[in-house]
Amino acid sequence: MAKSFNQAIVMGNLTRDPELRTTPSGQQVASFAVATNRTWMDTSGERKEAVEYHEIVAWGKLGELAAQYLGKGRKVMVVGRLQTQSWEKDGVKRSRTEIVATDINFLDAPGGAGGFTGGAPAGGGATSSKKSDDVVIRDLDGDQTINLDDIPF
Numbered sequence: 001m002a003k004s005f006n007q008a009i010v011m012g013n014l015t016r017d018p019e020l021r022t023t024p025s026g027q028q029v030a031s032f033a034v035a036t037n038r039t040w041m042d043t044s045g046e047r048k049e050a051v052e053y054h055e056i057v058a059w060g061k062l063g064e065l066a067a068q069y070l071g072k073g074r075k076v077m078v079v080g081r082l083q084t085q086s087w088e089k090d091g092v093k094r095s096r097t098e099i100v101a102t103d104i105n106f107l108d109a110p111g112g113a114g115g116f117t118g119g120a121p122a123g124g125g126a127t128s129s130k131k132s133d134d135v136v137i138r139d140l141d142g143d144q145t146i147n148l149d150d151i152p153f
Contacts (some may be wrong), residue, residue: 002058006081006082007079007080007081008054008078008079008080008081008082008099009077009078009079010034010036010054010075010077010078010099011034011036011075011077011107012034012035012036012037012054012075012076012079013034013035013073013074013075013076014032014033014034014035014070014071014073014074014076014114015032015033015034015035015053015071015072016032016033016072017032017070017071018030018031018032018058018063018066018067018070018071019031019032019067020063020064020067027059027060028060028061028063028064029057029058029059029060029063030057030058030062030063030064030066030067031056031057031058031098032056032057032066033053033054033055033056034053034054034056034076034078035051035052035053035054036051036052036054037049037050037051038050038051038052054078054099054100055096055097055098055099056078056080056098056099057083057098057099057100057101058100058101058104059100062101062102062104065104066101066104069106070106070112074106074108075106075107075108075130076104076105076107077104077105077107077108078099078101078103078104078105079098079101079102079103079104079105080100080101080102080103081099081100081102082097082098082099083097083098083099083100084096084097085096085097085098096150115145
């Protein structure tokens, strides 16, 4: 039995185009935000709505694919782990919690939904036989898996 568990799943729309950067060590990393909406009725019967913004970080090939195929307004489901970064600027301590993506699924892809996975399997059709650096594109119901190495372009 696991002693702890850290997994976040958000489904919403990108608030900005992914920004792809390269670390000094040469690793690719993409960052973007996903907005999620929540609606409810208050005690007086009035409909209320709140929006949450989630910062997403995708490393390696997953980050490259996110930067290549995603854009502002696209609907996605992101699976990953929560990570908090802390730093100090001008004597003020700051922190930010982000989701480090392990799986990104397109929910509004033309011609059907699809997605890609990087890193460890995160469910939603990912198989445990994948190597950690494999990237898989698949439709949401998991009927078809395409290895990027098999694509001729």
